Amino acid sequence: MISSSLIPCGQFKTxxxxxxxxxxxxxxxxxxxxxxxxxxAAPLVLSNYLLALLIQIGYYGIAALGLNILVGSTxxxxxxxxxxxxxxxxxxxxLNNSFGVPVLAAIPLAGVLxxxxxxxxxxxAGRLKGLYLAIATFASQFILxxxxxxxxxxxxxxxxxQANPINVFGYExxxxxxxxxxxxxxxxxxxxxxxxLLRTRDGRAFVAVRDHxxxxxxxxxxxxxxxxxxxxxxxxxxxVGGALYGHYLGFVxxxxxxxxxxxxxxxxxxxxxxxxVMGTLMGTAFMVLLPEGTEAAVSTIKHxxxxxxxxxxxLAYIKEAAIGLAIVLFLIFEPDGxxxxxxxxxxxxxxxxxxx
Amino acid sequence: MSADKNAAPxxxxxxxxxxxxxxxxxxxxxxVSLGFGGVRALTEVSFEVNKGELFSIIGPNGAGKTSMLNCxxxxxxxxxxxxxxxxxxxxxxxxxVRATLGLGRTFQNLxxxxxxxxxxxxxxxxxxxxxxxxxxxxxxxxxxARREELAHRRKVEDIIDFLEIAHIRKAVAGTLPYGxxxxxxxxxxxxxxxxxxxxxxxxxxxxxxxKEDMARYIVDLNEEWGMTVVMIxxxxxxxxxxxxxxxxxxxxxxxxxGLPDEVMANERVKVAYLGIDDDEEAAGESAx
Numbered sequence: 001m002i003s004s005s006l007i008p009c010g011q012f013k014t015x016x017x018x019x020x021x022x023x024x025x026x027x028x029x030x031x032x033x034x035x036x037x038x039x040x041a042a043p044l045v046l047s048n049y050l051l052a053l054l055i056q057i058g059y060y061g062i063a064a065l066g067l068n069i070l071v072g073s074t075x076x077x078x079x080x081x082x083x084x085x086x087x088x089x090x091x092x093x094x095l096n097n098s099f100g101v102p103v104l105a106a107i108p109l110a111g112v113l114x115x116x117x118x119x120x121x122x123x124x125a126g127r128l129k130g131l132y133l134a135i136a137t138f139a140s141q142f143i144l145x146x147x148x149x150x151x152x153x154x155x156x157x158x159x160x161x162q163a164n165p166i167n168v169f170g171y172e173x174x175x176x177x178x179x180x181x182x183x184x185x186x187x188x189x190x191x192x193x194x195x196x197l198l199r200t201r202d203g204r205a206f207v208a209v210r211d212h213x214x215x216x217x218x219x220x221x222x223x224x225x226x227x228x229x230x231x232x233x234x235x236x237x238x239x240v241g242g243a244l245y246g247h248y249l250g251f252v253x254x255x256x257x258x259x260x261x262x263x264x265x266x267x268x269x270x271x272x273x274x275x276x277v278m279g280t281l282m283g284t285a286f287m288v289l290l291p292e293g294t295e296a297a298v299s300t301i302k303h304x305x306x307x308x309x310x311x312x313x314x315l316a317y318i319k320e321a322a323i324g325l326a327i328v329l330f331l332i333f334e335p336d337g338x339x340x341x342x343x344x345x346x347x348x349x350x351x352x353x354x355x356x
Numbered sequence: 357m358s359a360d361k362n363a364a365p366x367x368x369x370x371x372x373x374x375x376x377x378x379x380x381x382x383x384x385x386x387x388v389s390l391g392f393g394g395v396r397a398l399t400e401v402s403f404e405v406n407k408g409e410l411f412s413i414i415g416p417n418g419a420g421k422t423s424m425l426n427c428x429x430x431x432x433x434x435x436x437x438x439x440x441x442x443x444x445x446x447x448x449x450x451x452x453v454r455a456t457l458g459l460g461r462t463f464q465n466l467x468x469x470x471x472x473x474x475x476x477x478x479x480x481x482x483x484x485x486x487x488x489x490x491x492x493x494x495x496x497x498x499x500x501a502r503r504e505e506l507a508h509r510r511k512v513e514d515i516i517d518f519l520e521i522a523h524i525r526k527a528v529a530g531t532l533p534y535g536x537x538x539x540x541x542x543x544x545x546x547x548x549x550x551x552x553x554x555x556x557x558x559x560x561x562x563x564x565x566x567k568e569d570m571a572r573y574i575v576d577l578n579e580e581w582g583m584t585v586v587m588i589x590x591x592x593x594x595x596x597x598x599x600x601x602x603x604x605x606x607x608x609x610x611x612x613x614g615l616p617d618e619v620m621a622n623e624r625v626k627v628a629y630l631g632i633d634d635d636e637e638a639a640g641e642s643a644x
Contacts, residue, residue, distance in 0.1 A: 016506050016509045016510065016513075017502075017506055019509075020502075020505065020506065020509070193494040193495070194494070196493060196494045196495065196496035196501075197490060197493050197494040199496075199505075200488055200492075200493030200494075200496065200501050200505060201483060201486040201488050201489070201493055201501075201505075202488075202489055202490040202493050203493065204472070204476055204479055204480050204483070205480070205483060207469060207471065207472055207476070208469050208472070208480045208483075210471075211468075211469035211470050211471055211472065212467050212468065212469055212470070214431070214463075214467060215463060215467035215468070215469070216469070216480070217450070217451045217452050217455075218429055218430075218431075218451050218452075218455055218460075218461055219452075219455060219480050219481055219483055219484075219544065219548060220452050220453075220455030220456050220483045220484035220548065221452055221480070221483055222450075222452050223452070229490060233490060275471075
């Protein structure tokens with residue numbers, strides 16, 4: 001309702017094609033293109049530290065979109081997303097190290113391998129719902145963590161796996177500047193695919209299964225198939241995001257993919273907005289930048305008060321607590337996420353000063 | 357026996373000067389029984405619905421009408437008996453497979469996809485007619501998904517025009533008033549392009565004006581679109597006005613079937629709905 005009231009005067013859709021565009025208005029499309037142009041120019045002005053944050057938003061954002069398709073759109077629950085993220089990182093390094101697959105090809109291939117794994121672990125989802133499914137995915141988290149530390153042939157075991165930098169035609173893309181463009185490319189492609197998926201047959205089927213599974217079935221939707229497929233697609237995104245993560249760090253070890261990261265992924269999509277493609281990126285940015293913001297706030301306080309040893313030593317805990325606090329506050333005050341807040345702000349300016 | 361059944365609608369169509377359609381059963385229900393533990397919801401109910409018919413199922417509360425519909429659409433599996441759709445035995449098939457074989461239905465309690473737009477709700481109905489999948493859908497351009505989606509959008513717009521819901525096509529289904537939601541649900545069932553459509557109390561909870569509208573849509577759907585309709589409804593005025601044949605259930609058993617007037621005159625139906633008159637009851641007892 002809000003979205004349709006936001007169409008400015010004089011915008012008329014005269015064909016079905018014009019009515020099925022990704023962006024509601026040409027203006028929002030142009031703003032998005034402008035944003036991409038700004039992102040392309042970012043490495044020229046931003047420091048390596050800020051670029052590293054953007055890269056982090058990129059690969060986490062890809063994985064979070066997968067989780068949002070599973071949790072937000074299909075209405076399933078997964079507490080094992082970090083494990084699939086980790087599997088993608090290991091799979092890409094493994095394909096590159098053991099078979100010499102070029103890294104740029106290994107990243108999507110790792111996504112495909114993770115999809116197969118996700119389909120396998122998604123089978124219980126055909127039968128289980130709600131809390132029971134949460135526990136089943138919880139099991140997948142621990143099974144995979146254990147697998148990472150034992151499967152020496154695949155992950156290098158406890159010593160971890162080397163992940164080579166990206167190499168295109170003998171030219172190595174090193175450093176944050178080069179890698180930023182790689183991540184930007186993958187973010188654009190994956191988000192475009194996700195947005196397209198959600199406006200076509202299978203995307204609608206996912207939402208139908210979430211909103212009313214009984215009538216979805218009567219409409220000819222095979223519930224089991226779509227519940228499992230949703231796990232597969234979500235794992236594809238996790239795998240690609242994880243592969244990017246691995247090749248960016250240059251080294252993959254099993255410690256990085258704990259249940260905590262799974263919860264953080266859930267936090268990203270709750271804060272961003274369940275079922276929203278754009279909200280996923282917003283939520284990821286929020287979660288990545290929140291610790292930075294907390295640190296900046298603490299150092300500002302210290303700037304005025306002088307060094308407080310207790311505050312310095314507690315900084316790590318404060319950062320963690322801020323994440324938890326943010327999730328709780330969002331659940332209470334903005335359960336529809338940042339994307340809903342953004343729509344409200346847009347409609348406020350559109351209708352100002354006659355907001356009624 | 358079956359010749360007698362077919363004679364009624366044929367005679368009626370001839371009498372009204374309408375073309376006589378080929379009489380072919382779309383739906384055949386044979387001796388369907390359904391039990392939940394000790395409760396017998398349905399006991400050996402049999403009936404047939406011919407192509408192009410508007411068939412109503414009536415009966416007091418708890419008579420097993422919705423259970424009957426659930427057996428047909430696959431939500432329940434009958435304890436015994438068979439259900440045939442277009443001559444094919446569908447008794448052991450799941451609801452989603454039955455939908456692809458040409459069965460559409462609406463629900464007694466609203467069952468729209470609340471967070472989707474009206475348009476998307478109706479497009480879900482075309483699920484089994486669309487061929488794009490997660491991969492081609494995600495690629496969208498160049499994979500044929502866009503062309504296909506637009507072609508089906510055109511079909512959906514025909515239904516939207518027919519049911520006069522063009523003004524709300526972009527509205528979120530969960531925000532609509534009751535009467536409109538019922539209409540959207542009918543639209544969604546029509547989008548399946550079924551060979552038979554099951555309507556579970558399409559007019560429940562509506563005011564007179566909404567009921568009249570809905571009755572007109574159902575009659576038009578039946579006469580103009582040639583849709584075979586099976587309807588459960590409590591409003592006797594509507595049922596007797598628009599149905600071509602009526603079946604009456606009571607305590608899970610079929611007690612009458614036939615033209616609306618015949619059913620109205622049937623003694624057992626009167627008893628089922630109105631109970632036995634005290635005098636008659638006394639007379640019956642004394643006779644016994």
